[in-house]
Amino acid sequence: RDKDDGLRSVGMPLIDVGYPLAYSPRLGRDSLILVGEKYSKAAAEAMVEEIAEIKGVIESRGVPGVVAPEKKPLKNLLLAGCDMRADVVSSLMGELVVYKRQSQIHIEFPRQNAPKMRILEELYFRGLLRDVADGLCGPGTLGLMCVLAGAERVVFNDAWQPAIEDLLINLKVNRKLLGIEEIELLERPREAAGSGTVQVARARGACQIEVYHGDLCRLFSQARPAELCLIDHFPGSDTKALKQACRCCKETVIV
Known part of the structure; x- marks a missing residue:
């Protein structure tokens, strides 16, 4: 990856419910979704089965969605578990919950x-x-x-x-x-x-x-x-x- 690549390009562990944190999250059951490039399906299934905190594992193939009309749209691959996440989005107008299937929607985390x-x-x-x-x-x-x-x-x-x-x-x-x-x-x-x-x-x-x-x-x-x-x-x-x-x-x- 290029050093200037953003979070949506690199992939990372994502907590199941995203909201701004001042400290590292305390993980509970089914609270973490892993996004990466070199997971095998067998390894992904084993992680979901044996590690209680892991909810799902996604193989990253690029930024999902229609990036440009001339480019073929991409979907990442859900290898195991569930990829549904929720972000709590806050503003002066109020708060909302935004659900997304993380294998099919680009990564964006509330700040x-x-x-x-x-x-x-x-x-x-x-x-x-x-x-x-x-x-x-x-x-x-x-x-x-x-x-x-x-x-x-x-x-x-x-x-x-x-x-x-x-x-x-x-x-x-x-x-x-x-x-x-x-x-x-x-x-x-x-x-x-x-x-x-x-x-x-x-x-x-x-x-x-x-x-x-x-x-x-x-x-x-x-x-x-x-x-x-x-x-x-x-x-x-x-x-x-x-x-x-x-x-x-x-x-x-x-x-």
């Missing part, structure tokens, strides 16, 4: 002074979190926080099918906190990496929520443009085409 939450808080105090599109939503962290902040409408979109599936889980898990009265499933994504745009779900309640699977560059051919579009891409990725696609929104912010 005390999370830069992305600070950006959202600034937008909130400027009164800009009213009508929001979370253009590369992943499991939904930013968009869900916008709902919690009192947005009137939030559009979620991602080209990666596993991300949309995890988002739907997170809408259900947090529905009381978010004031969701009903979630309606419309159409199941047909391909792992969506190139077109398909609305897969909508929810009503305190906020109007729309969920789309597909390329952000085509999102606003199907969805009404939002006042604010959030683009949370992989570090170092080119966002020029995405910003161009969001020019119909009043404001676009790279997170």
Whole structure:
């Protein structure tokens, strides 16, 4: 690995429930998921069976998801156990629980002074979190926080099918906190990496929520443009085409 590679590229032991810690975690049963490159399936199964603290073992094959349109999307491989994790995400607007299947979603761990939450808080105090599109939503962290902040409408979109599936889980898990009265499933994504745009779900309640699977560059051919579009891409990725696609929104912010 390059010395500048981030956590999502290198892999590491991950605690089952992620939240900012001032000290090393005390591990209980099924509290640790291992992510690495050179585990055999037999070794992974033995670790899960014989070490009570290990919940799952994942073979890393790269950063999972749609990193760039010209690159084939990757999934890491769950060798043994369970890879479902939960992160407790905190901001001045409140707290949410975000579930993710760690073999299929890139690694991102909550920090005390999370830069992305600070950006959202600034937008909130400027009164800009009213009508929001979370253009590369992943499991939904930013968009869900916008709902919690009192947005009137939030559009979620991602080209990666596993991300949309995890988002739907997170809408259900947090529905009381978010004031969701009903979630309606419309159409199941047909391909792992969506190139077109398909609305897969909508929810009503305190906020109007729309969920789309597909390329952000085509999102606003199907969805009404939002006042604010959030683009949370992989570090170092080119966002020029995405910003161009969001020019119909009043404001676009790279997170």
